[in-house]
Amino acid sequence: MAFLQACCTLVVNVLCLPLHLIQAAGLYEIYKRVFPMCLYRCSLLYNKKMYDKKKELFRNLSEFNKPGGPLTILEIGCGTGTNFEFYPPGCKVICTDPNPHFQKYLEKNMGENNQLSYEKFVVSSGEDMRSVESESVDVVVCTLVLCTVNNIPETLREVRRILRPGGAFFFMEHVVADPSTWSYFFQHVLQPFWYYFGDGCEVIRETWKYLEAAGFSELKLRHIEAPLVFLIKPHIVGYMPLERLWLPHRMKSCLMKLCRLLCLMLTLPLYLMEITGLFGMYKRLFPLLAYNITFSYNDKMHETKRDLFRNVGKFANSDGALCLLEVGCGSGANFKFYPCGCTVVCTDPNPHFEKYLRMSMDANTHLTYGTFLVVSGEDMAEVEDESVDVVVCTLVLCSVANVQRVLREVRRILRTGGAFYFLEHVVSDPSTCTYFLQHVFEPLWYYLGDGCMTTRATWKDLEAAGFSELHLKHVEAPEVTRMIRPHIMGYSIK
Structure with missing residues (x-):
């Protein structure tokens, strides 16, 4: 038929x-x-x-x-x-x-x-x-x-x-x-x-x-x-x-600004640590925290990730080989979802992740691993143009300095017909309590999450990135903390 x-x-x-x-x-x-x-x-x-x-x-x-x-x-x-x-x-x-x-x-x-x-x-x-x-x-x-x-x-x-x-x-x-x-x-x-x-x-x-x-x-x-x-x-x-506002709009706006100001005052010591360079000590500790948090997140998002990555294999090149590059790989939480036999190149701006990354590599022997590159998503000059079949980015675009530059780099290193897979938390709808909390506590969250921003409308950057196709859907992540419950997931094709 x-x-x-x-x-x-x-x-x-x-x-x-x-x-x-x-x-x-x-x-x-x-x-x-x-x-x-x-x-x-x-x-x-x-x-x-x-x-x-x-x-x-x-x-x-x-x-x-x-x-x-x-x-x-x-x-x-x-x-x-x-x-x-x-x-x-x-x-x-x-x-x-x-x-x-x-x-x-x-x-x-x-x-x-x-x-x-x-x-x-x-x-x-x-x-x-x-x-x-x-x-x-x-x-x-x-x-x-x-x-x-x-x-x-x-x-x-x-x-x-x-x-x-x-x-x-x-x-x-x-x-x-x-x-x-x-x-x-x-x-x-x-x-x-x-x-x-x-x-x-x-x-x-x-x-x-x-x-x-x-x-x-x-x-x-x-x-x-x-x-x-x-x-x-x-x-x-x-x-x-459409959900009713839990507070009148003007009252909510004033309260949100006041609460955010209080939160900013509470994070003043962290801000001083950052400008004096002492916050670099936390960057050494952060990979350990992220590694442990990853286990909980993966358990809650297992079905979502499996659904996201189920068709990665179809972007293999003509000889059947699949070269996959992960931007901001962290501790390698996505490795178990990748198809058997593919080659994985890992990048992350924090070199202290390597210890935990090696542990994930040892636990996922169905993959072949390339070099671990200590680079930011905005500047992956060490990766050749059109040299990879798939780029993956999960919970990374929330913390990069410039989302649009990252997406330009992704397009540069992807071969024509390749795909960019993403799973990112985003800002909530303005009518919700989650939106209020995201804006109030973002100054503190920024430091706890090593630069993570909870108020980004990342889907707009993806829509403007110039990919030939964009397959995107908004989802509510099950059981994760309310601050990062709204997610987008999908893939773009170059």
């Missing part, structure tokens, strides 16, 4: 070659002018068939109204405004869509739904809604849009940014079918054509996985079979509330 699917998909791709050329030549923009008219007619039919589903989905919108004001709804990819009739009377609506040619049909639906108050129409993509203020809306609505955006995680992060604490994100999206069905077969075969017909629409996305990893306080999601054409029959519907 897989072979037949691949052959049929190839045939459809060949048939779509004129469309590929039209897009490459920039002529596809003509269709973007026509698409709103086509969608307007299709939306009438879709609304008729999905009327009961939409009515059920939006029936509790008013529950998320903030006290003392109208319900504010922002709709991403509003299109022709087919959801307006389901919104409660009196609410305020902000519309966004990357295609400005929808405005004519949007205004028609606005006129037919004058029970609502329309604030503005913003021409923007879901990934970049900077013209909308943070924490400014009660509800974000997204129907049949996540199938077309370029980056679902980035869109969901924008949703979280503009939602006020206690607000909610409502969605209705078509998704990929079960692999055992003929719908799955035809979705993959006809995807190349559907992409152009639907102005970038993809019918093979597992959108629910991105929603599960988005970090909302709750996810209410159902898989349904919509009474539609088989290609878009599988749907998900539901909503995700």
